Each structure stands twice: as C-alpha cells, then as structure tokens.
Amino acid sequence: MGEAPADSFLGDFLNGVDLKSKGQETAICVGSKIYVIGGADLESTSLIGVRIFDKSSGEWINPIVLGTKPKLSNGHSAVLLNGDRILVIKGNSNSDDCFWFLEVGTPFIGEQERTYGNEVVAWSKGVLGNVEKPIVISGPSGVGKGTLISKLMIEFPSMFGFSVSHTTRAPREKEQNGIHYHFSDRSVMESDIKDGKFLEFASVHGNLYGTSVEAVEVVADAGKRCILDIDVQGARSVRASSLDAIFIFISPPSFEELEKRLRARATETEEQIQKRLRNARAELEQGQSSGLFDHILVNDDLESCYENLKKILGLTEGVKTARKTYPELVDLPIEHSVSKIDQRILINCGAAEYHKASNNMYALDLSLLKGGAPGRTRGLNLYVVNPSTDCVNGDNQLS
Numbered sequence: 001m002g003e004a005p006a007d008s009f010l011g012d013f014l015n016g017v018d019l020k021s022k023g024q025e026t027a028i029c030v031g032s033k034i035y036v037i038g039g040a041d042l043e044s045t046s047l048i049g050v051r052i053f054d055k056s057s058g059e060w061i062n063p064i065v066l067g068t069k070p071k072l073s074n075g076h077s078a079v080l081l082n083g084d085r086i087l088v089i090k091g092n093s094n095s096d097d098c099f100w101f102l103e104v105g106t107p108f109i110g111e112q113e114r115t116y117g118n119e120v121v122a123w124s125k126g127v128l129g130n131v132e133k134p135i136v137i138s139g140p141s142g143v144g145k146g147t148l149i150s151k152l153m154i155e156f157p158s159m160f161g162f163s164v165s166h167t168t169r170a171p172r173e174k175e176q177n178g179i180h181y182h183f184s185d186r187s188v189m190e191s192d193i194k195d196g197k198f199l200e201f202a203s204v205h206g207n208l209y210g211t212s213v214e215a216v217e218v219v220a221d222a223g224k225r226c227i228l229d230i231d232v233q234g235a236r237s238v239r240a241s242s243l244d245a246i247f248i249f250i251s252p253p254s255f256e257e258l259e260k261r262l263r264a265r266a267t268e269t270e271e272q273i274q275k276r277l278r279n280a281r282a283e284l285e286q287g288q289s290s291g292l293f294d295h296i297l298v299n300d301d302l303e304s305c306y307e308n309l310k311k312i313l314g315l316t317e318g319v320k321t322a323r324k325t326y327p328e329l330v331d332l333p334i335e336h337s338v339s340k341i342d343q344r345i346l347i348n349c350g351a352a353e354y355h356k357a358s359n360n361m362y363a364l365d366l367s368l369l370k371g372g373a374p375g376r377t378r379g380l381n382l383y384v385v386n387p388s389t390d391c392v393n394g395d396n397q398l399s
C-alpha cells in the first residue's frame with residue numbers, strides 16, 4: 001500500500017466521537033497509529049479488514065489479525081475504549097453479531113507482538129448478558145474427572161457444555177472424534193497453535209493436548225457454562241489468560257486407590273499406566289500446593305464428591321436450566337450514531353420511521369466487561385433508553 005500524509009488521510013473521514021468514518025471504513029487514532037477498519041480483508045472480501053497507518057513513518061502496515069473476524073456489513077461505527085481496544089458496532093446485524101472488539105494494545109496483544117515480532121490486532125466477539133464462569137477441572141489420570149463431569153452433564157444437560165480438546169493421542173475404544181476429543185495430527189495441531197487458535201496447550205504423558213478458542217466459544221455461544229478437563233499446566237495457562245474461570249482440583253483419597261482405579265479402567269497399556277502414575281505424583285504436589293486452584297475436592301466416595309462439586313457450583317435442588325440473561329434482540333440500522341459516556345455507549349438509531357429497529361436509542365453498559373481476545377468479550381449489558389423518562393444527569397449516570 002502507498003504512503004499518505006496523516007493529515008490529508010484523516011481529512012477524508014468524517015468527524016465524530018473518537019470516530020472518523022468514510023463509507024464502510026472507520027479510522028481510529030491510537031497514539032501515533034491510525035487503525036482503519038473496514039474495506040477488504042486480505043483473506044476474504046466478505047470479512048472486515050484492518051490496516052494501520054503509522055503517522056511517524058508515514059507507512060501503511062498490514063497487521064497480523066488474530067481471532068474470528070466479523071463479517072462485513074454496509075456500515076459500522078467504532079469507538080476507542082481505554083486506549084487499548086476498539087468497540088465496533090455493526091449496522092443491520094442482530095444483537096449476537098452486532099458488537100465486536102478489536103484489541104490493539106491490551107496485554108494479550110503485547111504478548112502476541114513479542115511472539116510474532118510484528119504488529120498484531122485481535123478480534124473478539126461481544127456477547128450480551130452474563131454466562132457464568134467456565135469451570136476448569138484438573139487432577140491426575142484416573143482420579144475420576146471424566147466420571148464427575150459426565151454426571152454433571154447428564155443431570156444438567158442444558159446448563160453445561162464440555163470443551164472438546166484437541167489431542168495427538170490415539171482414541172480409546174469407546175471414544176468418538178469430536179465428542180470426547182478432536183483427535184489430531186501433531187503437525188496440524190502445532191500449526192494451529194502457531195496461528196493463535198489455541199487458548200492453551202501442553203504436553204501431557206508424551207502427547208500434545210490443547211483447548212482451542214473455538215471449543216470454549218461454541219459452548220458459551222449456546223448459552224451454556226463451559227467445563228474444561230485439562231492438566232495442571234493447562235490450568236496455569238488458563239489462569240494467565242483472559243478467561244475468567246473457577247479452578248477445581250480433584251484429588252484421590254490415596255495414591256494406592258488412584259493406581260487401582262487406573263488399572264481397573266483398563267484403557268492404558270502397562271507402560272502408559274506407569275507413565276501416568278509417575279506424572280500423578282508431580283501433579284498432586286503442584287495441584288495441592290500451588291494456590292492455583294480455588295477448590296480441592298477429594299474423590300473418595302463418588303456420590304459425596306459429586307454433591308460437593310454441585311455445592312461449589314451453586315447447584316441446589318430445583319436448578320436445572322441455564323440462567324440465560326440475554327436481553328431482547330436488536331437490529332441496529334446501518335445509519336446510527338454513537339456517543340460515549342464513561343462506561344456507557346449511547347446508540348442513537350435516528351427517527352423510527354426510517355429503519356426497522358423497534359427502538360430509537362439504546363445504551364450499552366460496558367462496566368462489567370470480562371474476557372476478550374482470543375475468546376469472547378462478555379458481560380455487555382444492552383438496554384433501551386426511553387428519552388421521555390430516562391435522562392443523562394451531570395454525573396454521567398443514566399437514570
């Protein structure tokens with residue numbers, strides 16, 4: 001791409017609140033860089049593209065773009081938040097495809113830029129409402145993690161979803177691809193890890209295991225609470241990631257009992273059993289002493305351990321369905337304007353007769369934002385503003 005002096009470049013865009021737009025493109029200034037969002041993506045013309053104009057060098061940069069990219073719409077608006085991420089609001093889209101975040105300076109981006117040695121930006125889709133925190137379950141092989149998770153999924157089918165990991169280990173007799181694991185080639189998995197498609201990965205008992213961003217997202221998008229069965233190294237990586245989760249370590253009543261269960265399961269060769277038992281000692285030590293886990297449960301009697309697990313998860317009698325807190329669906333018109341007041345974004349749809357959105361003004365509360373790239377940005381609260389009864393007072397409070 002050619003060079004363009006910054007001022008003449010910005011002159012092509014309309015002025016707005018932190019927002020300059022030109023047809024289907026918006027330009028947002030962050031420090032010495034201008035992020036131009038819209039237009040053709042390098043991979044596909046149906047996706048929103050991102051390029052950066054560096055004011056200090058006068059050069060255009062094509063950054064590495066991580067995360068799922070949003071589909072192009074006829075118009076969007078963009079607002080800079082906290083100087084490190086850009087909220088993109090797409091017109092003519094349903095509420096589940098309306099709000100996107102382009103991270104440009106978050107700690108995640110800093111980390112990725114160090115890895116890639118290149119300019120990086122990352123998309124994450126904004127999710128309305130509050131799905132409860134994912135649950136990370138760790139513990140040595142044979143302790144009963146899978147058994148406890150199956151019990152939860154059977155008793156609460158609409159509430160929990162399992163994060164299906166990728167692994168390079170061979171399937172066991174009753175395991176199905178895509179249900180228990182995505183059984184993968186090491187080279188494919190390694191290349192996907194390099195492309196930023198994994199939330200975490202680890203080498204466990206000689207094989208590669210990993211949680212893809214997608215595995216967690218599909219569960220959350222279905223409005224379900226995600227359960228991850230991963231090893232202690234994976235739990236540590238998730239703790240350091242943007243995924244805000246509850247961490248539970250399952251411990252055996254004794255090492256002898258663990259060995260008994262592992263042998264009785266009869267799914268591993270003697271050599272594999274020996275390897276798992278060796279690793280179990282280290283895992284038990286780390287799991288119980290690292291402070292990484294919020295809860296440690298001893299799986300002695302299965303039923304009482306299961307009851308304790310349910311207590312931790314707040315599952316009392318009568319709670320059987322997912323508590324979905326999604327607000328009504330909205331379909332914002334292409335022509336809309338946005339303004340930012342503290343942690344709230346006001347979206348003005350203009351006169352009702354010109355568009356099919358059923359309301360004129362919405363407020364998007366961002367004060368409880370959680371997560372972010374490479375996963376989803378959650379906790380968006382959208383509500384209708386009634387101008388005749390609601391007002392924005394001097395403290396910038398919408399009341």
Ligand SMILES: Nc1nc2c(ncn2[C@@H]2O[C@H](COP(=O)(O)OP(=O)(O)O)[C@@H](O)[C@H]2O)c(=O)[nH]1
Nearest residue numbers: 141142165201202204209210211229230231234
């Ligand atoms: N880090 C990480 N560990 C995983 C993942 N999936 C499974 N594991 C862990 O890998 C270990 C071996 O799992 P598996 O081969 O199914 O054997 P099992 O634990 O004996 O049933 C267990 O500690 C799992 O928790 C993953 O996606 N990431």
Ligand SMILES: Nc1ncnc2c1ncn2[C@@H]1O[C@H](COP(=O)(O)OP(=O)(O)O)[C@@H](O)[C@H]1O
Nearest residue numbers: 141142143144145146147261265299300301302
């Ligand atoms: N509390 C328990 N008491 C006795 N056996 C158990 C208990 N929990 C699980 N098991 C058995 O131990 C074996 C290992 O359990 P599994 O859920 O496969 O462990 P993990 O997923 O942690 O590797 C299985 O045969 C399972 O039926």
